[in-house]
Amino acid sequence: xxxxxVLGLLSESPMHGYELRKRLATLLGAFRAFSYGSLYPTxxxxxxxxxxxxESPLEAPAVRRSRRGKRVYQLTADGKEHLASLLAEVGPDAxxxxxxxxxLAFFAQTRSDIRLQIxxxxxxxxxxxxxxxxxxxxxxxxxxxxxxxxLHEHGLESVDREVRWLTELIEHERSDAPDGAEx
Amino acid sequence: xxxxxVLGLLSESPMHGYELRKRLATLLGAFRAFSYGSLYPTxxxxxxxxxxxxESPLEAPAVRRSRRGKRVYQLTADGKEHLASLLAEVGPDAxxxxxxxxxLAFFAQTRSDIRLQIxxxxxxxxxxxxxxxxxxxxxxxxxxxxxxxxLHEHGLESVDREVRWLTELIEHERSDAPDGAEx
DNA sequence: TTCGTCATGTAATGGGTTACATGATTAC
DNA sequence: GTAATCATGTAACCCATTACATGACGAA
Numbered sequence: 001x002x003x004x005x006v007l008g009l010l011s012e013s014p015m016h017g018y019e020l021r022k023r024l025a026t027l028l029g030a031f032r033a034f035s036y037g038s039l040y041p042t043x044x045x046x047x048x049x050x051x052x053x054x055e056s057p058l059e060a061p062a063v064r065r066s067r068r069g070k071r072v073y074q075l076t077a078d079g080k081e082h083l084a085s086l087l088a089e090v091g092p093d094a095x096x097x098x099x100x101x102x103x104l105a106f107f108a109q110t111r112s113d114i115r116l117q118i119x120x121x122x123x124x125x126x127x128x129x130x131x132x133x134x135x136x137x138x139x140x141x142x143x144x145x146x147x148x149x150x151l152h153e154h155g156l157e158s159v160d161r162e163v164r165w166l167t168e169l170i171e172h173e174r175s176d177a178p179d180g181a182e183x
Numbered sequence: 184x185x186x187x188x189v190l191g192l193l194s195e196s197p198m199h200g201y202e203l204r205k206r207l208a209t210l211l212g213a214f215r216a217f218s219y220g221s222l223y224p225t226x227x228x229x230x231x232x233x234x235x236x237x238e239s240p241l242e243a244p245a246v247r248r249s250r251r252g253k254r255v256y257q258l259t260a261d262g263k264e265h266l267a268s269l270l271a272e273v274g275p276d277a278x279x280x281x282x283x284x285x286x287l288a289f290f291a292q293t294r295s296d297i298r299l300q301i302x303x304x305x306x307x308x309x310x311x312x313x314x315x316x317x318x319x320x321x322x323x324x325x326x327x328x329x330x331x332x333x334l335h336e337h338g339l340e341s342v343d344r345e346v347r348w349l350t351e352l353i354e355h356e357r358s359d360a361p362d363g364a365e366x
Numbered sequence: 367t368t369c370g371t372c373a374t375g376t377a378a379t380g381g382g383t384t385a386c387a388t389g390a391t392t393a394c
Numbered sequence: 395g396t397a398a399t400c401a402t403g404t405a406a407c408c409c410a411t412t413a414c415a416t417g418a419c420g421a422a
Contacts, residue, residue: 002381018401026319027331029338031312038382040403069390070401107330129214136209147290148210154348155212158341165337185409201373221410223375252418253373 001098002034002042007075007083008106010052014074017043027105032098043073051079084109090117095125116173123166130159184281185217185225190258190266191289193235197257200226210288215281226256234262267292273300278308299356306349313342 009015009023017039025033046052054071075083087110093099100122107115133156137149144152192198192206200222208216229235237254258266270293276282283305290298316339320332327335 016401017403026323029316029319029335031338035383036401036403037384037405044403101334104334105331108328133212136212140209145291148288150348150352151284151287152212154345155214158344161341161344162337165333169333199373200375201371218411219373219375220377220412224409227375 001102002038003046004083004086004099004102004106006039006042006046007051007079007086008102008109010073010075011080011083011106011109014072016070016072020073028101032101046079047073049082051076051082088114090114090121094118095121112173112176116170119166119170119173123163123170126159126162126166130156130163133159184285185221186229187266187269187282187285187289189222189225189229190234190262190269191285191292193256193258194263194266194289194292197255199253199255203256211284215284229262230256232265234259234265271297273297273304277301278304295356295359299353302349302353302356306346306353309342309345309349313339313346316342 005024005028006020009020009027015023017036020043021034021036021039024039028034043052047054052073053076054073087103087106094103095118100118103110103118110118133152137152137156188207188211189203192203192210198206200219203226204217204219204222207222211217226235230237235256236259237256270286270289277286278301283301286293286301293301316335320335320339
């Protein structure tokens, strides 16, 4: 999640951690902020993996050491590849709230057929949730008190809306790329 | 969160852990399941705090020991008090997603004026979120690509719906208990 | 007798937060 | 010169999950 978001943002332009965090907050819609306590360790990890680096090729090398100054990160060639493979991943991770959100935010960089697979997988997932809630309400709706019931009803309407929203996106996607790449 | 849910469920009737977990899953709408790995340690903690107990007052005492058999938990007098104070708490915890959900699920046991305070606090919180998203969209909406934009628009509509839903609940609550307890 | 499900638990791990510590740069 | 904010980082902690281990009990 953080990994995709960081690589995705850096694929648009190099940035330092502090800026990354602000972009992250607006990109992920404030419902997911990430503190420095998770961001910087992630940057270190991605750096050690060779996916990002803060080496500026031109640089006065000597003198300063042990200084903590601004570190501008950029995607490496390996990182670009890695991001591409993350965005093309159509496993269960891509269908949960966070994973789907992160992938959708960088859909512009994702192949059209993969986009469709992710949207459909996500819809399947949300439909299952909806059906589960529906049957819970049908089974126990009478026994719930008023508050528990309205809570469940509101939840059900929310997932129902998401299913319809996904259906719109899927239809748009299909009409946009009307070739037959599926099995 | 787990604490409120467990105490709240046990206040309705005694139960053992396994059953508790199933009730938890339907109560919290499947979007929040809790595994045994968090449930059982919580039961131990609540037990050590004296809020729940699995002592059956009538019991053949001798013989069996070291057997792991079924443990039926029930709320103690202290636990009842503690639950009441948790449900009456109108701090920030009561306004975030989880805390609000847990409290709403046991609203039937909450004092009417507290209910109103929690609903209003939650609404304020969600309104802030909505306004943040709105201004983000206004500021950067043009620069977002299509996918990022629809993601944000859908998010905005969702919080907007929640605000309206909360407003309905608040109005219902006010007309239900039309006395003047507020300052 | 074996399979499913009821039932309780632990250990390792994961992925984040809060609070703290430090220092550079900019605006007044 | 001092306050705000930019900027980087660490340590302690929290709260959950996964995977595993154990065992009782009823039905086929």
